Amino acid sequence: MSYHFNEIEAKWQKYWADNHTFKAENNSDKPKYYVLDMFPYPSGAGLHVGHPLGYIASDIYARYKRHKGFNVLHPQGYDSFGLPAEQYAIQTGQHPAITTETNIKTYRRQLDQIGFSFDWSREVRTSNPDYYKWTQWIFIQLFESYYCKDSNMARPIAELISVFEAEGNARINAACDDDVTAFTAEDWNGFSSEEQQDMLLKYRLTYLAKTEVNWCPALGTVLANDEIVNGVSERGGHPVIRKKMTQWSMRISAYAERLLQGLDTIDWTDSLKESQRNWIGKSVGASVTFNVNNHDAVIDVFTTRPDTIYGVSFMTLAPEHDLVSKITTAAQKAEVDAYIEATAKRSERDRMADVKTISGAFTGAYAEHPFTKEPIPIWIGDYVLAGYGTGAVMSVPCGDQRDYDFAKHFNIPIPNIFEGVDISEEAYSDKDNTVIANSDFLNGMNYKKATKRAIYELEQLGQGEGKTNYRLRDAVFSRQRYWGEPFPVYYVNGKPQMIALEHLPIVLPEVEKYLPTEEGEPPLGRADVWAWCTESNAVVPNDKINDTTVFPLELNTMPGWAGSSWYFFRYMEEAANRGNVFATEDALKYWENVDLYIGGSEHATGHLLYSRFWVKFMHDRGFVGVDEPFKKLINQGMILGTSAFVYRLTLENHSDYLANVLTGNEFTQEEKRKIDSFIEIYNNKVFASYEFVKNHPFKEWIPEQNKGTLHTYIPEIYEALRNHFKDMSKVIEGIGFTVSKVHVDVSFVDSSDKLNANKFEKWRPELSNSEFLLKEGSFLVSREVEKMSKSKYNVVNPDAICEQYGADSLRLYEMFLGPLEQAKPWNTAGITGVHGFLKKLWKLYVDDNGIKVNDAEPSKDNLKTLHKTIKKVEDDIENFSFNTSVSTFMIASNELTQQKCTSKAILEPLLVLISPYAPHIAEELWSKLGNDQSISTAPFPKFEEKHLVESSKNYPISFNGKMRFTLELPLDMSKDDIEKTVMAHEKTIAQLQGREPKKVIVVPGKIVNIVG
RNA sequence: GCUGAAGUGGUGGAAUUGGUAGACACGUUGGACUUAAAAUCCAAUGUCCAUUAGGACGUACGGGUUCAAGUCCCGUCUUCAGUACCA
Incomplete structure (x- = not known):
């Protein structure tokens, strides 16, 4: 009986589905454990093979x-709103819901x-109305809340209103817009x-504000920073302008400090926490007010170095500054x-990328130093x-390098306010060893x-105060798109009104086209049925709109991160109980939060910050x-592709060439x-084995297809051409060629x-009848590690792997490639190693006559192998070191094969160890050993130290x-002995050859080292 | 520039506390089986020197600590990721 993985895998997948083997219980005596993968977007x-890497790791952990003995919640779903489906809809007219459904099936x-x-x-x-009903509800709750800085938490807006009614806003300490007056x-x-509504909007946790966006008039849409390349749109190369638009924003800045502090309470990688810290960008310092001479105006600045205030020799304003x-x-x-x-012409990117060019202009105006009252040029x-x-x-x-460079460039004085520091070459920005000088009371x-x-002193003057600044900006929450959650919002006299929970969800309307309107309104502007009665x-x-009982609805939709900021709570509730709540209190209380979250690091400052908020x-x-x-959060590394290249000869007639x-x-x-007719037949049809190119000094210069040309004289290739096309050496003499890498x-x-x-020849019509220049009888390609992508022809589909080697092989191999968190190249060739292991494992249990496991008493060696494997695998899983477990399994099966082990006492627990990694083969052999229950909840074998005790x-x-x-x-044996x-x-x-050793180091159980 | 991670055979990688560097695989070479291929099995495989015995070198580079360093310390270089004129 051999290992028929396709049959076995189909059988057990059906069994698990039919028996609801992995259904999590909301009532259980077992301790809970919640393992989650980052929400996938179902792309077309x-x-x-790169995608399942994290899913396999989390699945191993969940099964483990x-x-x-844990009650494990390990759910999956789809972040099914998003841009790709919308763009496809724009191109084809196909409703995004349909393409999304198809993609989800795949x-x-x-x-x-x-x-x-x-x-x-x-x-x-997320695109299911039953789901986004609650996304809309959360949005309403944000609208109905403000952030109280005294209690340091969000509170109902009604509380704020009652304070306003009783005493105005003088004593209110809340997060709000900068322009709120008393x-x-x-x-x-x-x-x-x-007026009241306008005022409240300045306090709400989600609010309407005019925000600058990258507007592309030609596409009629707003673009993200990374959709803009060199000041024009990535798609189509259309110009992009900065435009102010009224949009919903989220007052995440109110949570800056708590988002920062919270990082200390969670088990995430340092690099991820560091990214979030940088993004939040806390800096402690002071705000300082400078009066402007001869004007009724002040300049407010924030500085992290109020101690250097006597070193100020000029002020710098952004060119866009109102003053x-x-x-x-x-x-x-x-x-x-x-x-x-000139500045306005430079794109934001240019301006940021160019660090070397120092530019600026003097306004002619002066500010007054708060202490010395000296004029400071602006x-x-x-x-x-x-x-x-x-x-x-x-x-x-003297204390900031950029200010220093600016001053040097424009010949502005650089007063030195540091004791014993030379600033003739560069600024001195070391805070720790500073001693202030030339600074009056600070000396x-x-x-x-x-x-x-x-x-x-600044506070005494009324010209400053201690202040903490955060880089974190409020997040724009409106998108001018179709395929997203509609807002539960209508407008009365231009003021936003929320729709009550009992009328939700507000379902996405039908439109006949998914593009913005001719007037530049979002796609929902095309909907005919989009007014609120x-x-x-x-x-x-819409034609019922009368602005007394029927009002226009919001035309923007929510961003991708709306639905993904709370989905982990939805999973906690069983589908049957989700009708009236996003999740019941009991469910939320039982599952609490995600114990282990696995996903890519690209979400470091987006999804992972917004959901925390x-x-x-x-x-x-x-x-x-x-x-x-x-x-706890783990980032899986990217799986890269191993691209393959052939070397193609582009031929030219060189008969008249100087050579x-x-x-x-x-x-x-x-x-x-x-020669001409030879070229006609063979141009771009002759390929040289990589062996010919390998040692060429200019190998690196060989261009890729369609990326310039380099004439390369490679004598070996001429030689090979002459050998390949016998009796045509004269023709070959007259041919020149360019080699390109394809x-x-x-x-x-x-x-x-x-x-x-x-x-290869069947790949494309123009490749048929290609000629291959072999070296030593074989034609080799060169290989390079690149990102996996369709255009590089290095994409490997898991379907093909499952078909040829099976899911268990795929799972093992993905883990075997290397540490989970590291980026690593995929090379299908290596899968034969783990596949061979599974076959060997199978043979340990089954031979031609069926199952060969018996009740034989395990030998000492058998027990040793088993228990060292238990220990190692358990440690590895706890440390997410899955690659080393796979090696351990290989070693165990090699050893047990060697030992001719047939003992059930060894081989049965071994299956439990392997089952998180290769569940199908484990289930099959488990049932063959006579078990009638799934292996999935069989207790993990207990490690016993005594089997590993050695005597020598x-x-x-x-x-x-x-x-x-x-x-x-x-x-x-004692040290002396x-x-x-x-x-x-x-x-x-x-070894000593008569020398007398100076010293002998004996570390019992470890090593002996003889010195001298 | 800053922050973080990393640099080990032809390749992916292992070495958990400073204690036998290269586990486990891939690939390569040779062999067995076979009419042949596939599959399977066996052996060798860091580099260099040596017929063997054995020896020298070796974890990016240069120093240091130690009986002992891939691992600790100092400096340099390179790669990857994130971020950026952040006051």
């Missing part, structure tokens, strides 16, 4: 936890065939309803205007960004003391009990004609990098640290 291309089939232990009964899809209870009560036009003197106006114009410079802080800097050239103080004192509480046709908000408002979504003329090589008309589909190449010429050790004997030979000695035995050994005597 389906899965390639079941063996360890995904599901591919996932099923890999044998994941998902509880599919809990599947969610008002009294009388003011508030006197406000019109519209610039007001304060610029007539004499400087021309220069300043020219500079502003400059503008594009190294100051309008969007960060206040858009203005107090420039301290002699260190950074800490001087900072404190400077802030105190406050009497029937229903969506009604939403969870903290939901926690504040009492909707969930936890305030972090993901306790031939010089050698006296002449061609007759007849010969030239032959991607070839990796499925045509075998494990030894030999090309399958048949498959093969000591390495080193001389001056170099191992020369080994010696088997009893472990209970070991030394005596070793010193008396003939090999030791031979």
Whole structure:
């Protein structure tokens, strides 16, 4: 009986589905464990072998936890709103819901065939109205909340309103827009309803604001930064302009400090936490107000170094700063205007990328130093960004390198305010060893003391205060797209109104085209039935809009991160109980949060920050009990492709070339004609084995297809051409060629990098009848590691692997490739190693007569092999070191085969160890051993130290640290006895050649080292 | 520039606390079986020197600590990822 993996795998996948083997229970005596994969977007291309890597790892962990007696929640679903489906819809007119459905089917089939232990009964899809009903509900809750800085949490907006009614906003300490001014209870009560709504919007956790976006008029849409290349759109190369649009924003900045502090409570990688810390960008310092001379104006700056305030020798404003036009003197106006114009032309990217060019202009105006009252020239410079802080800097050239460079460039004085520091070459930015000088009351103080004192003195003057600044900006939440969640919002007199929970979901309307309207409105502007009737509480046709009972609905949709910011809570509830709540309290209480989250690092500052924000908000408002979504998080590394290249010859007639003329090589008309017809037949059809190119000095210069040309004279190839085309040497003499490197589909190449010429010729019509220049009888391709992508022909589909080797082989091999978190290249050739292991494993249990396992008493060696495997595998899984477990399994099966082990006492527990990795073969052999229950909850074997206890050790004997030979000695031998035995050994005597050792180091159980 | 991770045979990688560097695989070479191929099995395989015995070198590079360094310390280089005129 041999190992028929296809049959076995299909059988068990069906069994698991039919028996709901992996259904999680919401009521269980077992401890809970929640393992989650990052939400997949079901793309049209389906899965390639890189995608399941993280799913396999999490599946191993989930299965392991079941063996360890946990009630495991391991769900899966789809982040099914998104741009690709919408773009496909724009191109083809096909409704995104249909393509999404098709793509999900493909995904599901591919996932099923890999044998994941998902509880599919809990599947969610963000584009499903039953789901996005609750996304809309959360949005409403954000709208109905403000952030109270006193209690440091979100609270209902109603509380704020009652304070406004009773006493105005003077005592309110809340996160709000910068432009909020003070008002009294009388003011508030006197406000019109519209004025009150406007004011509340400045406090709400989601609010409407005019935000600058990258608007592409030609595409009629807003683009993300990475969709813009060199100032034009990536698609189509259309111009992009900065445009202000009214959009929903999320007041995530209110949570900056808590998002930062929360990082200390979760088990994430340092690099990930570091990215989030950088993104939040906390800096502690002071805000300082400078009066502008001869103007009724002030410049506010934020500085992290108030201690250096006496070193200020100029101010720099962003060219876009509002004050610039007001304060610029007539004499400087021309220069300043020219500079502003030049800056505006430079794209944000150019401006940021160019660090070397120092540019700026003097406004002619002066500010007043708060302490010395000296005039300080005000400059503008594009190294100051309008969007960060206040858009203005107090420039301290002696302490900041950029200020220093600017001052040097424009001959601005650089006063030195540091004691005993040379600043003639560069700025001195070391905070720790600073002693302040030339600074009046700050003289002699260190950074800490001087900072404190400077802030105190500024407060006395009323010109500054201590302040903490965060880089984190509020997140824009509107998208001008079709395929996303509609907002539960309609507008009365232009003011947003929320639709009550009982009328949700507001379902995405039908449109006849998925493009923006001609007027530049989002695609929902094309919907005919998209108005809200406050009497029937229903969506009604637009022509009913009367602005008394029927109002227009919001035209934007929500961004991709809306649905993915809370989906992990939805999984906690069983589908049957999801009707009236996003998840019941019991479910939320039982599952708490995700214990293990696995996914790619590209979500470091997007999804992973936004979901933390939403969870903290939901926690504040009492909707969930936890305030972090993901306790432990692991990033899986990317799987790269191993591209294959062939070397193609592009032929030219060189009969008249100098080289031939010089050698006296002449061609007759007849010969030239032959050359031409040869080229006609064989141009771009002759391929040279990589062996010919391998040692060429300019190998690196050989261009890829269509990427320039390089004439390469490779004598071996001429030689090969002459051999290949017998009796045509004269023709060959007259031919010149260019070699270019061409991607070839990796499925045509075998494990030894030999090309399958048949498959290659059938690939494309123009490749038929190709000629191959072999070296030593074989045609080799070259290989390079690149990102896996269709255009590089290095994509490997898991379907093909499952078909040829089976899902268990795929699972093992993905793990075997290397550490989970590291990027590593895929090379299908290596899979024969793990596949061979599974066959060997099978043979350990089954021979031609069926199962061969018996009740034989296990030998000492058998037990040793089993228990060292238990220990190693358990440690490995706990440390997410899955690659080393696979090696351990191989070693165990090699050893047990060697030992001719047939003992059930060994082979049965071994199956449990392997089952998280290769569940199908484990189930099959488990049932063959007579078990009638699935292996999935069989207890994990218990490690027993006693089987590993050794009586002797093969000591390495080193001389001056170099191992020369080994010696088997009893472990209970004393240090002295070991030394005596070793010193008396003939090999030791031979090594020493009569020398007297200076010292003998004996570490019992480890090593002996003889020095001298 | 900054932050983080990493650099080990032809290749993927192992070495968990400083203690036998290269486990386990792939590939390669040779052999067995076979009419042949596939499959399977056996052996060798870091580099160099040597017929053998054996020896020298060897974990990016240069130093250091130690009886002993892939592992610890200092410096340099390279690669990858993230981020960026962040005041």
